[in-house]
Amino acid sequence: MLSRQVSEKLAGHETPFYFYDMDLLRQTLDSVVWAASKYNFKIHYAIKANYDPRILEVIREYGLGIDCASGNEVRCAIEAGFDPKTIVYAGVGKKDKEIRYAIEQGIFAINCESLQELEVIDGIAATMGKVVDCGLRVNPDIDPKTNHCIDTGQADSKFGISYEKVLEQAEWIQSLKNINIKGMHLHIGSQIRELHVFQYLCDKVNVITENLVKKGFKLDFVDVGGGLGINYDMPENEPVPNFASVFAIINDNLHVGGREIHFEFGRSIVGECGELITKVLYRKDTATGRRLVIVDASMTELIRPMLYGSYHDIENLTSKEEKHEKYAVVGTACESTDIFNESLTLPKTVRGDLLTIKSAGAYGMSMASRYNLHDLPGAVYSDDIR
Ligand code: LLP
Numbered sequence: 001m002l003s004r005q006v007s008e009k010l011a012g013h014e015t016p017f018y019f020y021d022m023d024l025l026r027q028t029l030d031s032v033v034w035a036a037s038k039y040n041f042k043i044h045y046a047i048k049a050n051y052d053p054r055i056l057e058v059i060r061e062y063g064l065g066i067d068c069a070s071g072n073e074v075r076c077a078i079e080a081g082f083d084p085k086t087i088v089y090a091g092v093g094k095k096d097k098e099i100r101y102a103i104e105q106g107i108f109a110i111n112c113e114s115l116q117e118l119e120v121i122d123g124i125a126a127t128m129g130k131v132v133d134c135g136l137r138v139n140p141d142i143d144p145k146t147n148h149c150i151d152t153g154q155a156d157s158k159f160g161i162s163y164e165k166v167l168e169q170a171e172w173i174q175s176l177k178n179i180n181i182k183g184m185h186l187h188i189g190s191q192i193r194e195l196h197v198f199q200y201l202c203d204k205v206n207v208i209t210e211n212l213v214k215k216g217f218k219l220d221f222v223d224v225g226g227g228l229g230i231n232y233d234m235p236e237n238e239p240v241p242n243f244a245s246v247f248a249i250i251n252d253n254l255h256v257g258g259r260e261i262h263f264e265f266g267r268s269i270v271g272e273c274g275e276l277i278t279k280v281l282y283r284k285d286t287a288t289g290r291r292l293v294i295v296d297a298s299m300t301e302l303i304r305p306m307l308y309g310s311y312h313d314i315e316n317l318t319s320k321e322e323k324h325e326k327y328a329v330v331g332t333a334c335e336s337t338d339i340f341n342e343s344l345t346l347p348k349t350v351r352g353d354l355l356t357i358k359s360a361g362a363y364g365m366s367m368a369s370r371y372n373l374h375d376l377p378g379a380v381y382s383d384d385i386r
Helices: 004-008 022-037 053-061 071-079 096-105 115-128 163-168 170-175 196-214 243-253 304-308
Strands: 017-020 042-046 065-068 087-089 109-112 132-139 179-185 221-223 260-265 274-285 291-295 314-316 324-330 339-347 354-357 378-381
Touching (some): 022 042, 022 053, 022 243, 096 109, 109 115, 109 179, 109 221, 115 132, 115 170, 115 179, 163 170, 163 196, 179 196, 196 243
Parallel strands (some): 042 065, 132 179, 179 221, 291 324
Antiparallel strands (some): 017 274, 274 354, 314 354
16 A cells, blocks of 8 residues: 555556555455365456556466456456456347357356347357356345445346346256256355355355256356455554455355355455555545545546545555544545535645545446546556556
């Protein structure tokens, strides 16, 4: 994470930009790889969290596979040097050309999210003269106890095929000649901080797997998705998420025979290594007494606070003032909801101060947009500024 010494070296860079602590990324990868090796769990990185090529390079060196949500993500992973045999691809709305591309590349599994999608894939594979390895993404109906905007495994969610439908249509699914159902996939949501949810997930997966096997599915792998949360409130207290605890819970509670167990982590791998560095442009007060700090970043660089009401810790890197004041930190975009924090206590903040918006490595840059024709933010890597 950004130390004061490092932050002094950032002064010359054009703001706003993402700062990546590559040592923290490596520590995080060391931790996940070490903890997973104990149980021989297979780890995929959910590439949607951050596509930065330097980050992907490090992740590849650690031997992780990739989880994708579009054809272009599959392409990005392959171009970054990941072995197609380590790539999984989920998504409720795969286009025909994306399916064709994934089949051509021979990825590990296409995780299918509807009966109709299975039919479409079977048809496309038939025209290509191939049999495709697929996973069934089952909707297990679990409340992951997270922000509703980012839960994906409840019964009314658009994700996955309902468990009942899979059982009902088991024979039909197995009759599809150009599809080999190789495994089962679930992903119940993101930013899960209550670890007992993973235990509950195991209980459900055990029952689902047992019943699918009874229905004749072989299932070589069970992919339990991602979702492990990070500490947005106090990132310094927990820079590396507790992978060992989650793996211990899964190992103790998941009983799926000798099947390979896969995970797809995004946020927990890259969330804490990235920060958004932004400069204060203006200070002004509204007639109603809102004390505004207007920074040169906005929802176009980091949309999480505006989209989900997410909290990111913010620190003034340059102010040496003793006196603290309460501010609303807002961005430059032409939207009233462009607020990073409505009520934040900072040391007295003035034009030119550098602020860091922490825990922004996941779903920051990858969700950036060019609204208002803003330039996309650059990146600075700790490896380059030693
Ligand atoms: N696998 C699947 C099928 C997913 O849909 C996702 C995330 C992951 C794995 C990785 O989940 P993670 O380990 O990162 O929780 N933009 C939102 C998060 C959306 C997550 C979408 N799916 C945010 O900024 O909070």
